[in-house]
Amino acid sequence: MAATTAADAFPSTVSSDSDSDDLLLPNLLPSTTTAPAPSSPSREQLHHFQIPSLPSPITVRALPSRGLSFQLWPSASTLLRVLPATPCLLPRPPALGSPLSVLELGSGTGAAGLALAAALPARTVLSDLPDALPNLRHNVELNEHLLGSAGGAASVVPLRWGDASAMADVAVAQTASPFDLVVASDVVYYEELVDPLIETLRFFVKGEVAFVMAHMRRWKRTDKKFFGRARKLFDVEVVHEDPPLEGWRHGPVVYRFTAKKQHGKK
Known part of the structure; x- marks a missing residue:
C-alpha cells in the first residue's frame, strides 16, 4: 500500500473551465523526502x-x-496498490521462476511499474519519451536490489505512442517472453494524444493480453473521445474505484481492457 491515503495527497481545488471536471495537479505525497538543494532548479523529491x-x-x-513526466501522479499509487492485491486482474498467476x-x-x-515488478513479481518494461528515460533508469537503480x-x-x-517503428522495436525485444499485461496510470489528459495512445493499445493489447489502467477524470471531452474510441476495439470494465478525494468529485478508477473477440473467431 502507498505510504499515504489518496485523501491526504491533494489540495482542494476545482477548475472553472466548462470543459473540465477536477483538474488535479500531480500527487506530491506527504511522505516525500526533499534533497537539500534549495538553489537547484531540479531539486529532487524521493517518494516511498x-x-x-x-x-x-x-x-x-x-x-x-x-515537467509532467518527472512528477508523481495520483493514479500511480492506486494502480500499484490495487493490482498486486487483485490476482483476478492478472492474465495468469506468476509462477516460481516465471514472472509476468x-x-x-x-x-x-x-x-507503478517498479512496484508491480517487485510485488507480482514481473519483468517490467518501463517506457516513456526520451527525456524521461534518465530519471527512469535512476529509479530502476534505486530499486534494483529489492526487485532482484x-x-x-x-x-x-x-516509446512514442503511435510510432509503428518504436512499437515494433519494443515487441521484437520481447520475443522470448511476450507481454502478458500492459499497464498505465494517468495517461489520458491531452486530447491530441488520444489517437496515438489508442494505436499503441491496438498494437500491444491482443489475444489474451489485457490492459489495466488507473485513471482520474479531468477533461470531459478528452475522456469522451478516449473511451468512445477504446470501446469500439476493447471490452472495458471498471474493476476498482477509490473514493473521491476530499474536495473533489472523483477519485482514481481502475479499468481493465481486453480485445473484442472477432465474429467467427474464438
Whole structure:
C-alpha cells in the first residue's frame, strides 16, 4: 500500500473551465523526502511506497520542476496498490521462476511499474519519451536490489505512442517472453494524444493480453473521445474505484481492457 491515503495527497481545488471536471495537479505525497538543494532548479523529491508483501518500500525520485513526466501522479499509487492485491486482474498467476511480463506506458517516474515488478513479481518494461528515460533508469537503480530479491526486474525503453517503428522495436525485444499485461496510470489528459495512445493499445493489447489502467477524470471531452474510441476495439470494465478525494468529485478508477473477440473467431 502507498505510504499515504489518496485523501491526504491533494489540495482542494476545482477548475472553472466548462470543459473540465477536477483538474488535479500531480500527487506530491506527504511522505516525500526533499534533497537539500534549495538553489537547484531540479531539486529532487524521493517518494516511498510500502507494499505489504515487500520487506522494504519502493523509492522513486521525482523532479517536479522538469515537467509532467518527472512528477508523481495520483493514479500511480492506486494502480500499484490495487493490482498486486487483485490476482483476478492478472492474465495468469506468476509462477516460481516465471514472472509476468509487463509493459508500462507513459511510465513517468516509474513508481507503478517498479512496484508491480517487485510485488507480482514481473519483468517490467518501463517506457516513456526520451527525456524521461534518465530519471527512469535512476529509479530502476534505486530499486534494483529489492526487485532482484523479489524475483522481478525492470528495464527502460523509449516509446512514442503511435510510432509503428518504436512499437515494433519494443515487441521484437520481447520475443522470448511476450507481454502478458500492459499497464498505465494517468495517461489520458491531452486530447491530441488520444489517437496515438489508442494505436499503441491496438498494437500491444491482443489475444489474451489485457490492459489495466488507473485513471482520474479531468477533461470531459478528452475522456469522451478516449473511451468512445477504446470501446469500439476493447471490452472495458471498471474493476476498482477509490473514493473521491476530499474536495473533489472523483477519485482514481481502475479499468481493465481486453480485445473484442472477432465474429467467427474464438
